[in-house]
Structures are given as structure tokens and as C-alpha cells.
Amino acid sequence: MGKKKARHSSSAWSFSDEAMYSSRAFELSGHEDEETRFYSHFQSPTVCILVGPQKAPFYLHCEVLKSKCPFFQTRADFLAKGQLEDEGTIFWQEITxxxxxxxxxxxxxxxxxxxxxxxxxxxxxxxxxxxxxxxxxxxxxxxxxxxxxxxxxxxxxxxxxxxxxxxxxxxxxxxxxxxxxxxxxx
Structure with a gap:
């Protein structure tokens, strides 16, 4: 028995094309679903939080922190530039x-x-x-x-x-x- 060859069309969509179309459709419809909100968290700016006496660096998305953690929801200024040591860095010595x-x-x-x-x-x-x-x-x-x-x-x-x-x-x-x-x- 002969094996069928997969046909590839030059007009076939790639995953990224589909995702882009899907995101654009939600934007146009004015509705945002869970998946779109989830992905948008990873497009937010990151902050480097230095933890403990060794100043161990943790690079986190600001929107993820604000959406998942009440501390960051109520203290959005904690992620503001005024609290940062260097550009995008917070030293958090209270967490040991x-x-x-x-x-x-x-x-x-x-x-x-x-x-x-x-x-x-x-x-x-x-x-x-x-x-x-x-x-x-x-x-x-x-x-x-x-x-x-x-x-x-x-x-x-x-x-x-x-x-x-x-x-x-x-x-x-x-x-x-x-x-x-x-x-x-x-």
C-alpha cells in the first residue's frame, strides 16, 4: 500500500497567523476572553525583585503580580518607578x-x-x-x-x-x- 503524501498549501495559515487573527477578532468584537487576558499578562512590563540578603533576582510580569496577588493589587505604587533601585528593580529586604x-x-x-x-x-x-x-x-x-x-x-x-x-x-x-x-x- 502506498503512503499518502501530506499536501501543503502556500496559503495555509500558521499558528501565529491564527492567533493573530483570533486576537484581532476579539479586539474588534469588543469582547475579551480568558485566554486573551492570560496572554496579555505576559506582554506587560517586567520588574526585577531582589529578595533576601543575597539579593536573589526574580524577574516577574507586573500584570501577573497585580492580577494574582492582593498585596500588589492594593499597592500598585510598589511597582512604580519611585520604589525601584535601578530601572525596573525592587530590593525587597522584608522577604528573607x-x-x-x-x-x-x-x-x-x-x-x-x-x-x-x-x-x-x-x-x-x-x-x-x-x-x-x-x-x-x-x-x-x-x-x-x-x-x-x-x-x-x-x-x-x-x-x-x-x-x-x-x-x-x-x-x-x-x-x-x-x-x-x-x-x-x-
Whole structure:
């Protein structure tokens, strides 16, 4: 049996032509759908947020931050030029955990976050606690609840191996320190 050859027409649309036509159609109709709004977030200016004492750089879209995070919705001036160290850069020294901020970024862009599999239970609990504190600071109730749910699931899944050994003590100590670090000096 002979194989059929695919026919290619020079007038065939490419994906980008289709996307451009689709976007233009929404503009003309005066309606904007979820997909178009989603893509428009990535066309917004970016800001570089330097986090923690090491000033770890995170490059984020301003519109994504404002649309997903109440902190940035209520403080649009935070992203304004007056707050920037250099053109497009903010040094955010109040956020000390780069790891927690990276999980926040992953959540804002993908609606989920993950921890490296190499983390011990104690380290994972510590990370979830730092993320919970960051989510509280950023007024993100959904992220706070997700951090609590993941921590609860982690502790339940490991309860048979945790309790009764020193690992459980380490997890509790790290949780306690992470939650109360900021309240000690106030």
C-alpha cells in the first residue's frame, strides 16, 4: 500500500497567523476572553525583585503580580518607578526566604508549587511554614491554605516514621522557629 503524501498549501495559515487573527477578532468584537487576558499578562512590563540578603533576582510580569496577588493589587505604587533601585528593580529586604519566594512565583504563574524531592520532612515543613508566612504577608489566602494542606498531608503521610524519633522534634522546632521568628523582636 502506498503512503499518502501530506499536501501543503502556500496559503495555509500558521499558528501565529491564527492567533493573530483570533486576537484581532476579539479586539474588534469588543469582547475579551480568558485566554486573551492570560496572554496579555505576559506582554506587560517586567520588574526585577531582589529578595533576601543575597539579593536573589526574580524577574516577574507586573500584570501577573497585580492580577494574582492582593498585596500588589492594593499597592500598585510598589511597582512604580519611585520604589525601584535601578530601572525596573525592587530590593525587597522584608522577604528573607528566597525558597519561599520562588514557591510563591511558581504558584502565581502556574497555580501550584513543588518542593525538591531531596528535602527531608523537617526541611519541607520549614519551607511550608515560610511560604505560609509569605502568603500571609502578601494577603494570599489561597496560597496560605495550600501551604497548610501540603504540610498536613506531609505530616500525615510520614506520621508512622516521624513520631517517636528525633526527626519529629526537628520538624516541630523548625515549624516553631519559622512561624514565630518575626514576633520575637516586636
Amino acid at each position: 526566604s528566597c525558597e519561599a519566594f520562588a514557591m510563591f512565583v511558581e504558584h502565581v504563574y502556574t497555580f501550584k508549587y513543588t518542593l525538591p524531592s531531596r528535602f527531608s520532612v523537617a526541611d519541607a515543613c520549614d519551607s511550608y511554614a515560610h511560604l505560609y508566612r509569605l502568603a500571609d504577608y502578601l494577603m494570599m489566602d489561597d496560597l496560605k491554605q495550600t501551604a497548610l494542606d501540603k504540610m498536613e498531608r506531609l505530616l500525615k503521610d510520614n506520621s508512622s516514621t516521624l513520631w517517636g524519633n528525633e526527626l519529629s522534634s526537628a520538624a516541630v522546632v523548625k515549624l516553631h522557629a519559622a512561624v514565630y521568628d518575626d514576633t520575637i523582636n516586636k
